[in-house]
Amino acid sequence: MNINERISALRKAMADKNIDAYMIPSADFHQSEYVGDYFKSREFISGFNGSAGTVIVTKDFAGLWTDGRYFIQAENQLKGSEVELMKMGVEGFPTTTEYLLENLAEGSVLGFDGRVICANEGNELTEVLAEKNIKIEYQYDLVDSIWEGRPSLSDAKAFMLGIEYTGESFSSKLQRTREKMAEKGATCHVMTSLDDIAWTFNMRGGDIAHSPVVLSYAVITTDKVVLFIDEAKLSDELKAEFAKENVEILPYNDIYEYVKGICECEKVLVDGTKLNYAVFNNIKAEKIVDYNPALFFKACKNETELACTRNAHIKDGVAITKFMYWLKNNVAKGGITELSAQAKIAELRAENKDFFDTSFGTIAAYKEHAAMMHYSSTPETDVELKPEHLFLLDSGGQYLDGTTDITRTFVLGELSDELKLHFTSVVRGMIGLSMAKFLYGCHGYNLDILARGVMWKMGIDYQCGTGHGIGHVLNVHEAPNGFRWKLVPERFDSAVLEEGMITTNEPGIYIEGSHGIRIENEIVCRKAEKNFYGQFMNFEVITFAPIDLDGINPELMTEEEKNYLNWYHGQVFEKISPFLTAEEAEWLKEYTRAI
Template identity: 35%
Template sequence: MFQTFAAQTTPDQGPPRLAALRALMRDRSIDAFIVPRADAHQGEYVAPRDARLAWLTGFSGSAGFCVVLRDIAGVFIDGRYRVQVRAEVADVFTPVHWPETQLADWVLDHLPKGAVIGFDPWLHSAAEIAQLADKLEGYELRATDNLVDAIWPDQPLAPAAPFTVQALEFAGEPHADKRARLANALTADAAVLTQPDSIAWLLNIRGSDIERNPVPQSFAILYASGKVDLFAGAGKAESIRDHLGTDIGLHAIDQFETALGQISGMVQIDPKSCPEHIATTLQNAGASVKHAPDPCLLPKAIKNPTEIAGAKAAHHRDGLAMVRFLAWLDAQAPKGHLTEIDVVTALEGFRAQTNALRDISFETICGAGPNGAIVHYRVSADTNRAVKSGELLLVDSGGQYIDGTTDITRTVIIGTPTEDHRQCYTRVLQGVIAISRIRFPKGVGGQHLDALARAPLWLAGQDYDHGTGHGVGSYLSVHEGPQGISRRSDVALAAGMILSNEPGYYREGAFGIRIENLIVTVPAPALAGADARDMLAFDTLTYVPFDRRLIDVALLSDAERDWIDQYHRQTIGLLASDLDEATRSWLTAACAPL
């Protein structure tokens, strides 16, 4: 199952590809062309066919974009990728810190008014283009065919795998009930659905179009009647026709634009995720377009009891695999023969041994020593580093199971830690504990909680450049909106939402630390007192030991120490009986009271 990751473009290939794109831009009288990491569904992950940013620049991160001008090509990346981008792109590309530097501001600094900025309208949301147009008055934003496709001679074909059914025993609600529930809440005659995970949830189907994410690439129109038209590639949905039933029309994907022009009345789109091309097609057809959030987003995020039970079952088997892996690592790493690839291969093997693994939920991140400071590091044959004594090893991984999606990070020490290691690790762990223990009023969003995880690091002058938590799907995308725990997440948290809890600390050239559990939002236990309000809290789904060797007990409060001990007691109680004697002995030692 393990695959070494390599960008499609090596640094030496970047210059000729960039030159070819600039030549085509000159032929088309285009002064700038935007190359996002996106597809027509505006998802985080893309199929090989849509990996245009990686093909052109070599940058393989999960977020970013390139803006190519005649004399400069900026690669816009956030704080997670500022180390990685320097290793992956040729010096003909200029890294740009984003979002600190916004695209429009950069264009204003580099292009005169009247310049033509080309873009593929399938790869940019309606909101994105509207915002650019507002800020770039006096410039021409020109929708065009994709110029990268025109110079990519061996571009892969579109995904063609058939869709599958997500059985009711795992989905927890028939798709007829979901369609009726959402249709009743519509304030338009129809809603255009463009995000595959929304369509997957609504219709209780899955796919394999995006590696590691069981989503079915497709478009759909949900009508106020509860009926749906589904548009998919040839042969992809025929096998699920009986499951779909008579209220769901099945159509070829090339009929989608025609159908958009035939919708009568008011049509709802989510401008944050709907491609500009769809919005323009509707407007040109005379439709009355209403902007509103994707109607599937919140219902999908709020897991039903069946989905939560499935998540717990998935985390139980995944926890067993992780404990077996950590016990193996503890025995093998001191021998000095392991590399990062060895570690990744072993971990994926332990997950496969559950006989329930459908896929890993993302490419395993395994960073030894300084590689751990690259937040979304992916090991390759070129970067594969030995696991050395005295260094930290960061392993972020997860599994896709039919009943749930997992995502866990553990950082461990190989050999003996330094005091610096222990203090930094403990501050990160304190952040995990703070989120795990918090009670909060209904209506609070993740932006209100984010600082709790950072406070121990802030007191030491430290921080991390990523969010504290993201939503997680139910045998769907490992990164799922709209909820999150970050400075930018204003979505009110609700019971049933599953999120990650993953503060970190990264020192470039030295080490990285991240600790991650998944948590589910629940009603908080009632407190005594007339003034006690109804509140929410988090239940932990992930039970795998923390590395006690890295915990500086002197930095912990009594409550934090008690929480860790209780967590480890629960870990033993949940997992020990399903382990062999040797692994159970390791777990007992790893979970000994502080």
């Protein structure tokens, strides 16, 4: 079936259940950002394969809501279908809730699979739509009824991440969790977010591409731990570790019945942004508190995690540097395409024994393709790189000792004055945030201007945040820290910046039909001096790979900015050159020279 035929089949299934509108988000049962193939219902029904978006289908309308990262991609992928693009955050386009309230008649029925809608959103919809007596029906996965050949749930094996990488045992993390429960007066904590469970249990797996997590739920009480998982996934090492705390193992889907047995007098901790609506409606506790201890625990990396992550970045920096050397020396010979370049960086990362996956789908974008912030090259869009213009590579690796995310934009030939201005401006923005020094208590939105301000002075903006938190051998996007220019509560990525938090620093300029430029490093929040004024904080950069000097006009930079770039490139050469061949090291010396 094509997209329009799938929508017609869905409408028939809706009619059979007396449902007037059906909502299909991008999520799995755990509200994960990236999902396994089984959960790609929104992609199946719309053809749009970006990581974020929601489809709503009614009897006479089908719309896709997505954000500014994906507008260009969505417009291209929706062509030929009846699905309309609804641009989130753009004036004139309603939110999904506003659309439903305005367009559904009194007494209508909104349907969705309650396992893929988070509790907070489900409760908000219930409350808002009650104004028009609109009923919520959350028991049906209607996409499943029309999806022939739907992939199966992943059966990938789980493995234990040792204390030499985590710096803290499962037992210690369990104790800290129970201490937080006691502070909140709770006797039970229902965990549903996969990265929080993976972090707490020191367990990693392969159920989602790029994110080494395991499909599971957990319930922690004052004296008991229950893990809901396919037991066949667990290694003997994990079982032995869990036995120390008498962890009970139950089948994955048993969570729905199990939570019905939570005592009505209990106070339960949940993460309302990750708890799905179906589980929520089965909990009959006296009070449900929206608080997730692991969210903040895992965001503040301990010294072992930081040391391991620094090591991972050296390995990653070597791969990126070797890639840049290869690209610069071979692009004029012809034959390099976006996809072959993507394959090359994967090959170089895989040469390291600790590498086991990419941390997200690589963005390899030439010329105007780079204007699409989350472009993904395909055989249909793949183009050959020429010795001219710019090539953007946003990629990352999952290593046993850390998760990486780095973007470099490479100069392939002579650049116009405008391209050099834009390239230099992006580098200046990245440097401005890197050099930040601030009092403890600042949020990411307090500091975003240090990066974005360079572009704003030019009358240019980028329609995304400046940076996001990074997990430790976990999700490449991790709350609650991040940089963006205004507070967006539902994103929950603007928490107070704490020591040990790792955040990306990735300003950019994107000109549709022409070019995209992004330079990205990861930075760690650290304590500086403490004095009469309070505790000062700063950032330690942990990403080391050359920034292409061929794109920089030093005359546009301040002395402070040039000094920082020269210091940074000195660090790159010192840390990376020992792992290169003599020819590569000599080349790197030129590309890390002082300006």
